[in-house]
Amino acid sequence: MALVPPHGGKGLVCCLLTGSELEDEKKRAAGLKKIPISAQAKGDLIMMGIGGFSPLDGFMTKADWKGVCENMLLSDGTFWPIPVMLTASKADSDGINVGDDIALEREGEIYATMNVTEKFEMTEEDKKWEAEKVYKGEGEDSQGDFLKTALEDHPGVQMLMARKEICLAGPVKVLSEGEYPTKYKGIYLKPAQTREIFEKRGWSKIAALQLRNPMHRSHEYLCKIAVETCDGVLIHSLIGNLKPGDIPADVRVKCIDTLVNNYFVKDYVVQAGYPLDMRYAGPREALLHATFRQNYGVNRMIIGRDHAGVGDFYGLFEAQEIFNKIPYATYEEACKVPGKALLCQPLKIDWTFYCFKCDGMASMRTCPHTKQDRVILSGTKLRKMLSEGAEIPDHFGRPEVLAILRKYYEGLTEKVEIKMQKAASGEDMK
Amino acid sequence: MALVPPHGGKGLVCCLLTGSELEDEKKRAAGLKKIPISAQAKGDLIMMGIGGFSPLDGFMTKADWKGVCENMLLSDGTFWPIPVMLTASKADSDGINVGDDIALEREGEIYATMNVTEKFEMTEEDKKWEAEKVYKGEGEDSQGDFLKTALEDHPGVQMLMARKEICLAGPVKVLSEGEYPTKYKGIYLKPAQTREIFEKRGWSKIAALQLRNPMHRSHEYLCKIAVETCDGVLIHSLIGNLKPGDIPADVRVKCIDTLVNNYFVKDYVVQAGYPLDMRYAGPREALLHATFRQNYGVNRMIIGRDHAGVGDFYGLFEAQEIFNKIPYATYEEACKVPGKALLCQPLKIDWTFYCFKCDGMASMRTCPHTKQDRVILSGTKLRKMLSEGAEIPDHFGRPEVLAILRKYYEGLTEKVEIKMQKAASGEDMK
Numbered sequence: 012m013a014l015v016p017p018h019g020g021k022g023l024v025c026c027l028l029t030g031s032e033l034e035d036e037k038k039r040a041a042g043l044k045k046i047p048i049s050a051q052a053k054g055d056l057i058m059m060g061i062g063g064f065s066p067l068d069g070f071m072t073k074a075d076w077k078g079v080c081e082n083m084l085l086s087d088g089t090f091w092p093i094p095v096m097l098t099a100s101k102a103d104s105d106g107i108n109v110g111d112d113i114a115l116e117r118e119g120e121i122y123a124t125m126n127v128t129e130k131f132e133m134t135e136e137d138k139k140w141e142a143e144k145v146y147k148g149e150g151e152d153s154q155g156d157f158l159k160t161a162l163e164d165h166p167g168v169q170m171l172m173a174r175k176e177i178c179l180a181g182p183v184k185v186l187s188e189g190e191y192p193t194k195y196k197g198i199y200l201k202p203a204q205t206r207e208i209f210e211k212r213g214w215s216k217i218a219a220l221q222l223r224n225p226m227h228r229s230h231e232y233l234c235k236i237a238v239e240t241c242d243g244v245l246i247h248s249l250i251g252n253l254k255p256g257d258i259p260a261d262v263r264v265k266c267i268d269t270l271v272n273n274y275f276v277k278d279y280v281v282q283a284g285y286p287l288d289m290r291y292a293g294p295r296e297a298l299l300h301a302t303f304r305q306n307y308g309v310n311r312m313i314i315g316r317d318h319a320g321v322g323d324f325y326g327l328f329e330a331q332e333i334f335n336k337i338p339y340a341t342y343e344e345a346c347k348v349p350g351k352a353l354l355c356q357p358l359k360i361d362w363t364f365y366c367f368k369c370d371g372m373a374s375m376r377t378c379p380h381t382k383q384d385r386v387i388l389s390g391t392k393l394r395k396m397l398s399e400g401a402e403i404p405d406h407f408g409r410p411e412v413l414a415i416l417r418k419y420y421e422g423l424t425e426k427v428e429i430k431m432q433k434a435a436s437g438e439d440m441k
Numbered sequence: 442m443a444l445v446p447p448h449g450g451k452g453l454v455c456c457l458l459t460g461s462e463l464e465d466e467k468k469r470a471a472g473l474k475k476i477p478i479s480a481q482a483k484g485d486l487i488m489m490g491i492g493g494f495s496p497l498d499g500f501m502t503k504a505d506w507k508g509v510c511e512n513m514l515l516s517d518g519t520f521w522p523i524p525v526m527l528t529a530s531k532a533d534s535d536g537i538n539v540g541d542d543i544a545l546e547r548e549g550e551i552y553a554t555m556n557v558t559e560k561f562e563m564t565e566e567d568k569k570w571e572a573e574k575v576y577k578g579e580g581e582d583s584q585g586d587f588l589k590t591a592l593e594d595h596p597g598v599q600m601l602m603a604r605k606e607i608c609l610a611g612p613v614k615v616l617s618e619g620e621y622p623t624k625y626k627g628i629y630l631k632p633a634q635t636r637e638i639f640e641k642r643g644w645s646k647i648a649a650l651q652l653r654n655p656m657h658r659s660h661e662y663l664c665k666i667a668v669e670t671c672d673g674v675l676i677h678s679l680i681g682n683l684k685p686g687d688i689p690a691d692v693r694v695k696c697i698d699t700l701v702n703n704y705f706v707k708d709y710v711v712q713a714g715y716p717l718d719m720r721y722a723g724p725r726e727a728l729l730h731a732t733f734r735q736n737y738g739v740n741r742m743i744i745g746r747d748h749a750g751v752g753d754f755y756g757l758f759e760a761q762e763i764f765n766k767i768p769y770a771t772y773e774e775a776c777k778v779p780g781k782a783l784l785c786q787p788l789k790i791d792w793t794f795y796c797f798k799c800d801g802m803a804s805m806r807t808c809p810h811t812k813q814d815r816v817i818l819s820g821t822k823l824r825k826m827l828s829e830g831a832e833i834p835d836h837f838g839r840p841e842v843l844a845i846l847r848k849y850y851e852g853l854t855e856k857v858e859i860k861m862q863k864a865a866s867g868e869d870m871k
Contacts, residue, residue, distance in 0.1 A: 012771070235803070235807045236666060236669050236670060238806050238807050239666050239790055239791070239804060239806060239807060240666060240670055240788065240790075273809075274798075274799065274809065275807070275809060276805070276806055276807060276808070276809045277809070279806055279807075341442070343776075346773075358670065360669055360670070361669070365800075365801075368704075369704065370795075370801070370836060371795075371800070371801030371802050372801050373665070374669060375706070376668050376669060376706055376709055377665045377668050377669060377705070377706060377709075378706070379703075379704065379705060379706045379707070406800060
């Protein structure tokens with residue numbers, strides 16, 4: 012059995028230049044007009060660079076944007092669930108015409124050059140329409156005046172509405188992977204690399220666990236169900252940007268290492284990270300997660316409770332249900348439109364927890380007992396307990412992992428205390 | 442999504458007569474020549490009666506037998522893994538000619554009539570060849586002089602070699618389901634009935650757990666992995682004949698009821714029994730289990746360690762591996778030959794157990810710890826401990842289930858004691 016092919020039917024589309032091509036383009040880029048880009052666009056560019064966003068080779072045109080928002084289809088009929096846009100202010104884009112080459116820059120570094128094939132305005136109304144189409148869900152926070160609530164509480168919608176008014180579309184040449192190859196050495200793997208690992212191991216049915224939080228018993232259980240039923244599992248952490256207050260990637264990676272070392276059979280696990288920022292788009296982002304995982308060689312995307320959700324914008328299992336509603340939703344239909352359809356299928360798992368009566372991990376599908384029998388902790392409560400050094404209930408997490416998190420929170424507290432001491436002594440004022 | 446179609450592309454082929462047709466045929470049967478049949482053939486007939494053996498509508502011809510032994514294909518190219526033969530002694534079959542109608546009888550009851558379309562001899566050499574093709578595995582007991590070892594220790598091969606020398610092939614009309622509808626009321630479900638239940642529940646991805654032993658934590662774990670990843674699970678017990686010393690079906694059914702009531706969410710479980718005898722053919726029988734499960738509406742057959750094995754005749758995971766070696770082994774290939782290929786896929790799960798360090802159930806794929814951390818009991822040792830009233834190690838089985846088994850074994854001991862007392866007092870001699 013072979014690995015699932017990359018999405019889009021064109022193999023891995025990698026826009027990253029190397030060798031002398033890279034050096035020449037860097038020189039050329041220095042002379043081009045520079046456009047500042049967002050952190051999100053930087054992540055998108057690196058994904059295009061390494062083939063993670065195959066078949067995309069640049070930012071979307073108006074037709075692509077419209078098709079993706081409306082039907083999750085690019086203008087050529089290929090499935091894609093979330094817009095990938097490059098925007099610039101009117102001032103920055105002034106004088107840029109179709110046909111021009113520009114350089115895309117962030118914090119002093121040029122990440123790519125782009126040949127502009129289309130320039131179009133995106134009004135406030137357009138963005139609001141996109142927000143409704145892409146980010147609105149069935150959860151409580153999406154009811155009533157969704158946009159008002161989202162503007163206050165939805166980081167994804169906030170980023171969308173903060174996008175500039177001019178869109179620039181066109182193919183890119185990527186010049187840099189930023190800090191990822193050095194900062195996350197050994198963890199930051201490109202799709203070609205995970206594919207090589209899977210092939211060497213003889214795997215073809217491969218599940219991915221999406222992670223943006225530390226891994227506790229419930230995530231471990233999802234992962235182990237995948238190990239029991241697939242050839243192996245890719246524990247795939249977001250190493251791009253998160254909301255403030257979330258646990259940084261290096262701490263999470265350390266937690267996963269420890270967990271894998273102590274509680275997994277290593278032959279069946281690969282740990283890696285990918286350079287995207289969270290969009291918190293719930294169901295649509297779950298589809299994006301499955302789409303780019305296909306490029307990494309994965310054909311089963313684990314979708315648990317409130318996948319990629321934020322606040323109460325999405326129904327707890329809306330990110331599972333959307334897989335039944337996409338174009339070419341069944342594997343049979345998908346096989347009929349080679350290259351166009353998503354081939355990475357969801358591995359849907361219910362709300363999981365430890366249950367004393369079950370004497371082990373379980374989910375709402377397998378445990379007939381009551382709330383009182385189960386160990387359930389909200390993320391907020393857990394963070395509070397960890398930062399206060401409180402005892403975490405038995406069976407919630409692995410002691411080795413909790414020790415790492417405790418140390419991290421102690422460090423945070425120390426930093427805050429030092430800051431407060433400095434403030435009290437007037438040191439900060441000097 | 443629809444249920445998987447019955448195997449063979451002809452819908453459910455049910456040879457059981459009902460109503461006036463049944464009454465008329467019963468009268469007609471009384472006047473036909475009677476052939477005594479084995480317990481195995483009785484089970485096979487009932488399966489043909491209720492559609493469990495679709496597309497078979499009778500016992501196999503020589504060409505079918507040869508194709509099935511050699512390539513697992515009937516003469517028309519349809520997948521079938523194990524011969525289903527009717528045999529008679531030379532004396533009993535004397536005077537029976539092709540074209541004749543005969544009645545198939547066991548213990549005074551006529552189970553079917555058959556129109557003989559072929560009559561052929563099966564020599565000792567033929568049976569030995571079948572044994573080698575169908576029953577020989579890769580385990581230790583299959584090495585060396587397989588036939589010699591098998592004749593001593595393999596109940597399936599013993600039954601095969603005890604078959605009579607004349608084979609009679611032809612379509613059957615089934616007249617009786619024997620004791621099953623009354624003795625196992627509510628448990629003995631026909632394929633049409635399980636299909637109706639699955640359809641009512643809206644299931645389409647359905648796993649089956651094959652059971653011939655009481656259900657302990659390890660079986661519960663297999664079942665729960667299926668519940669986590671499929672729409673639901675059919676706990677499907679063999680209620681035909683087993684080897685001496687095995688636990689009778691009514692006790693097993695009671696154990697399952699208790700387990701399901703206390704440890705499962707009932708919405709995701711159906712319990713049923715099927716009327717076949719065990720053949721102990723390991724890998725080939727695992728395929729048979731998947732084949733007839735497809736008729737019951739199941740498309741995922743749980744295959745664990747040493748499925749349908751006996752002694753050390755089969756490699757621990759040979760029954761999983763054979764699914765990769767059958768004709769049309771991949772789902773893609775199977776879809777290309779509608780009706781011919783097996784569509785019920787294996788759900789392969791490794792050796793499972795409770796592990797103290799994992800703090801729950803695990804398998805060799807998910808637990809990195811050592812033998813000492815795991816609760817593993819052989820069936821033999823368990824039976825010994827239960828019959829001696831010894832304490833079973835924690836986490837091996839559910840207390841409610843063990844209580845039922847203890848009671849059964851106490852009853853057995855009492856019976857033996859009463860027998861011994863009677864023998865001692867000479868009562869038996871009266």
